[in-house]
Amino acid sequence: MKLSDFDYYLPRKLIAQTPASKRENSRLLIFKEDKIYHQTFNKCINYINEGDVLVINDTRVFPARLYGEKIPTGGKVELLLVEEINKGFWKCLAKPSRRLKPGNNIIFSNCLKARVTGRENNGTRIISFTDPSYKEKIFEIGEIPLPPYIKTPLKEKERYQTIYSKEIGSIAAPTAGLHFTETLLENLQKKGVIIAKITLHVGLGTFRPVKTDEIELHKMEKEYMEITEETIEKINNARTRGGKIIAVGTTSVRTLETSSDERGILRAGNQKTNLFIYPGYKFKLVNGIITNFHLPKSTLFMLVCAFIGIERVQALYQEAIRLKYRFYSFGDACLFFK
Incomplete structure (x- = not known):
C-alpha cells in the first residue's frame, strides 16, 4: 500500500495547543453501526454497555x-x-x-x-x-517531552498524564486516556463496565514516522508491554459472556492483539512488541477503539484505517475538520466500533 493513501490536509489552527478546560469536556466523534454521533467525551458511557471491558494503558511519562x-x-x-x-x-x-x-x-x-x-x-x-x-x-x-507540534508551554504537567498513570517508562502519553476522570471511570464501573489495565511504554515504535513509499516495508521499533493474569481473566471471562472489548488508545490495541492467539484468547506476560497494524490486518480481539485524531501518514492513523477502513476514516476525519474538532495529543477523541 502507498504511504500517500494515508495522507490528508489539516488546517494548522485545528492542532490543539492546550488541553480542554476539563478532561471530560473534549468532543467525541462516535462511529457505530454505520451511524455518526457527535457528543462530549463524558457521554461515551452511553455507548459502552454492561459487561463490556474498557482496557486502559497505565504507563506514565517520565522527564525524558x-x-x-x-x-x-x-x-x-x-x-x-x-x-x-x-x-x-x-x-x-x-x-x-x-x-x-x-x-x-x-x-x-x-x-x-x-x-x-x-x-x-x-x-x-x-x-x-x-x-x-x-x-x-x-x-x-529532565523535562516532560511534549510533541514538537505543541508550541504552547504546558502550565499543568499532570495534564499530559492520564489520571491512572502508574508504571513509569513512556516518552509520550497514551493520549486517548487523557479524557478520563475519576468520576467517569467510577460511573462506568457502576454501570457494570469492567476496567482492565495493560502497560505499554510508548517509545519510538509509536511515533517514529513512516519513510517508505510502500508502507509494508516500514519496520516498527520494539516497545515494552505487559499484561497481567488479572486482566487476562477479566477479558476472557467477558468475551465468553458476549461482552465487547474496547481498547483505550492504539497502544492498548497493539498490546491486546500481540498477546492474543488466533482465537482471541489472551496470554499473560511481558515482552516487547513491534506489531505494525495496517489495512489487511485481521483483528482477533478488539471490538472498539477510543482514540484521538492522528497525524497523517502515521502508523497510528494506519491502525485506525485497518480497524474500520481507509475510505471511512478519511470521510470521518473530513467531517471532523468541517466541524472544527481539535486534533492530535491535546485534541478531541473518537470512539469507533467494528
Missing part, C-alpha cells in the same frame, strides 16, 4: 528530555532518552545528532554527566551515566 553541553567545547546538546537497555546505559535521540560521536562527554545542568558510547543504524545514540544517582537526577532536571 535533557539539555546539556559537550565537554569541553560547550556545544549545546538536547537528548531524548528512549529506553534503558542496561543499568546506566540509555538509547536516545540527539539534537543536533551530527555533533555527538562515541567518546564525547556531556554535562547536564552542571550536575549529571554522561558519555556517548555508541551509535545505532537508525540514528539513535547510546549514552552511559556514571553517577549512581542518575535516575534521581534525571527526574530533577
Whole structure:
C-alpha cells in the first residue's frame, strides 16, 4: 500500500495547543453501526454497555528530555532518552545528532554527566551515566517531552498524564486516556463496565514516522508491554459472556492483539512488541477503539484505517475538520466500533 493513501490536509489552527478546560469536556466523534454521533467525551458511557471491558494503558511519562553541553567545547546538546537497555546505559535521540560521536562527554545542568558510547543504524545514540544517582537526577532536571507540534508551554504537567498513570517508562502519553476522570471511570464501573489495565511504554515504535513509499516495508521499533493474569481473566471471562472489548488508545490495541492467539484468547506476560497494524490486518480481539485524531501518514492513523477502513476514516476525519474538532495529543477523541 502507498504511504500517500494515508495522507490528508489539516488546517494548522485545528492542532490543539492546550488541553480542554476539563478532561471530560473534549468532543467525541462516535462511529457505530454505520451511524455518526457527535457528543462530549463524558457521554461515551452511553455507548459502552454492561459487561463490556474498557482496557486502559497505565504507563506514565517520565522527564525524558535533557539539555546539556559537550565537554569541553560547550556545544549545546538536547537528548531524548528512549529506553534503558542496561543499568546506566540509555538509547536516545540527539539534537543536533551530527555533533555527538562515541567518546564525547556531556554535562547536564552542571550536575549529571554522561558519555556517548555508541551509535545505532537508525540514528539513535547510546549514552552511559556514571553517577549512581542518575535516575534521581534525571527526574530533577529532565523535562516532560511534549510533541514538537505543541508550541504552547504546558502550565499543568499532570495534564499530559492520564489520571491512572502508574508504571513509569513512556516518552509520550497514551493520549486517548487523557479524557478520563475519576468520576467517569467510577460511573462506568457502576454501570457494570469492567476496567482492565495493560502497560505499554510508548517509545519510538509509536511515533517514529513512516519513510517508505510502500508502507509494508516500514519496520516498527520494539516497545515494552505487559499484561497481567488479572486482566487476562477479566477479558476472557467477558468475551465468553458476549461482552465487547474496547481498547483505550492504539497502544492498548497493539498490546491486546500481540498477546492474543488466533482465537482471541489472551496470554499473560511481558515482552516487547513491534506489531505494525495496517489495512489487511485481521483483528482477533478488539471490538472498539477510543482514540484521538492522528497525524497523517502515521502508523497510528494506519491502525485506525485497518480497524474500520481507509475510505471511512478519511470521510470521518473530513467531517471532523468541517466541524472544527481539535486534533492530535491535546485534541478531541473518537470512539469507533467494528
